[in-house]
Amino acid sequence: FVVIARDVLLSPRNLVAEIQRQKVTAMFVTTALFNQITESDPGAFAGLPCLLFGGEASDPSAVAAVLRAAPPERLIHVYGPTEATTFATWHLVHEVAEGATTIPIGRPITNTKALILDRYLNPVPVGIAGELHIGGPGLARGYLDRPDLSAERFIRDPLSADEQARLYKTGDLARYLPDGAIELLGRLDEQVKVRGFRIEPGEIESVLRACPAVTDAVVLARECGRGDRRLVAYVVVDDLSAASEERLRAALDDCLPAYMIPSA
Numbered sequence: 001f002v003v004i005a006r007d008v009l010l011s012p013r014n015l016v017a018e019i020q021r022q023k024v025t026a027m028f029v030t031t032a033l034f035n036q037i038t039e040s041d042p043g044a045f046a047g048l049p050c051l052l053f054g055g056e057a058s059d060p061s062a063v064a065a066v067l068r069a070a071p072p073e074r075l076i077h078v079y080g081p082t083e084a085t086t087f088a089t090w091h092l093v094h095e096v097a098e099g100a101t102t103i104p105i106g107r108p109i110t111n112t113k114a115l116i117l118d119r120y121l122n123p124v125p126v127g128i129a130g131e132l133h134i135g136g137p138g139l140a141r142g143y144l145d146r147p148d149l150s151a152e153r154f155i156r157d158p159l160s161a162d163e164q165a166r167l168y169k170t171g172d173l174a175r176y177l178p179d180g181a182i183e184l185l186g187r188l189d190e191q192v193k194v195r196g197f198r199i200e201p202g203e204i205e206s207v208l209r210a211c212p213a214v215t216d217a218v219v220l221a222r223e224c225g226r227g228d229r230r231l232v233a234y235v236v237v238d239d240l241s242a243a244s245e246e247r248l249r250a251a252l253d254d255c256l257p258a259y260m261i262p263s264a
Helices: 013-022 029-042 060-070 147-153 200-208 246-254
Strands: 026-030 050-054 073-081 089-092 113-117 130-135 154-156 166-176 180-185 192-194 198-199 214-223 229-236
Touching: 013 029, 013 166, 029 050, 029 060, 029 192, 113 166, 147 154, 147 166, 192 214, 192 229, 198 200, 200 214, 200 229, 200 246
Parallel strands: 026 050, 050 073
Antiparallel strands: 073 089, 113 130, 130 166, 154 166, 166 180, 192 198, 214 229
C-alpha cells in the first residue's frame, strides 16, 4: 500500500510523477476527486494498470475524456454502500455512449448478491426500475445502538432458502440493462451524495428552521462545474438582521459536521 499526500493528489502533474515513482499498480479514487483531476488533466492516469473510481454519481463526460486522452489499462467503476463493506459491484469501462447520462455500476463482486426488487420484494424484469438490494457475507451486522433502523434496512432475503440470509435495502433506484449490467437511476428518498458523503437535506433544513426569524428553509445539492456538487440553502426570514448568514452558519456549525454545512 502507498500513502499519497493530499497536496500530491490535488496536483495532476505531481500525481502522475508520484504514481510512476512509486510504481503504483492499482489505485482507487472517489468520483469527486476523479472528476477534479481529469478536468485539469484527462491523461493523468495514463499507463496505470488499474484505476477504480466510485462513491457517488459519475460524470460520463469526465470518463469519456479519460478514455479519449490516455486511459489506464483497466478503468473500473465501483459501487457499494458502507453497509456492504464499501465495494459491492464493478463495471469495466471500455467506452461511453454518445449522450450517456450515467455509467453502469455493472455486476456484483464475488460472494455478493445484487438484486433489483419491487415494493413487494419480487425481482423486476430487464429495464424496469426497482430498489437495489445487496446481499452476501460482506454485509454489516447492522447499525450500532439502532435496532429499529437495522430491522428496517437489513431484511431477510426472500429469495434464499437460508433463513439467516439477509439483504440490505440501499434506497437506490436501479434497473437491469439488456446486457445484465445494473444502472443506477437515483434515490427513493431525499438523500444526496456530496463529495462521497451521504447527506439528508432534511436534517439541515430542520436546524435552519429552528433558528430565530427563519420561517422556512430548503437545502439542495446543486451542480457547480463538471461533476462537482455543493449544498445550497434557501431560507425565508422575517428579520434579516436576526438571521444573517453568519448567524445561520454559526447555528449549523453547532449542530452538524463540516461536510453538511451549505456552501452558500
